[in-house]
Amino acid sequence: MSNIHSAGQYELDYLPHRLGNWQVWDSKKLEPSTSAKAAQTQQRQATGFLVDDRGHILPGVKKVKNSFRTRLSPIYSAPCGWPKPSPAVGSPPAAIMGYKGIITSYLPRNHTVVKAVEAKGATEAKHTKSAG
Template sequence: MSRIYSAGQYEHNYLPHRLGNWQVWDSEKLQHSTSAKAGQTQQRQDKSFLVDDRGHLLPGVKKVNNSFRTRLSPSDSAPCRWPKPSPVVGSPPAATMGYKGIATSYLPRNHTVVKAVEVKGAGEAKYT
């Protein structure tokens, strides 16, 4: 049996808000705010360009906010991106033989010991 798909399912992915397209509004339509609250966009007093044709910042333009440094955090320290390991948890448990809790020496470990052998004519040297 065949199914009928509408074309809207393909066009849905190309809507401007899904692609991240944006437009610059007319300056008369903008409401000017007098207070600078965190999380609100403020209109710049300077009307010069900040980026070049490729979207890169022009020389001399200070990068204010990014993913790791926001207006809410101090500008000299970025917030931690990854959680730090908990000192309470400790190291992973040792390999045991099932529920009996018998320690084994043949189960995989976190490191492998490789014995080096000298081969005549090889460019590598055996380091001990």
């Protein structure tokens, strides 16, 4: 038999008290300020149009050149990139083509081959570091 579940079965798991998302609001920010200075600040921060219908900045609007920067510390605001290899550490050994260094006719040979066994008919060889 099938079970009938309401949508509440999913909502209950994401309630703030179940997730532990407790947030205390700053009481100063909730109370409206009635001082004259606060009223002037609100008037100065009035919202207006910055661009026209085509997305071009209107004349007289100051262009902000750091619009894609965050307010993080300078360490985190640096452009991302791959880490540069340390010159103190040498390069890792080159990969060997083939299983146990067995020479095959279908894999490229771009490394030095030294015979591992001095027996007639031995095809297994020991590979050394590639020249380059």
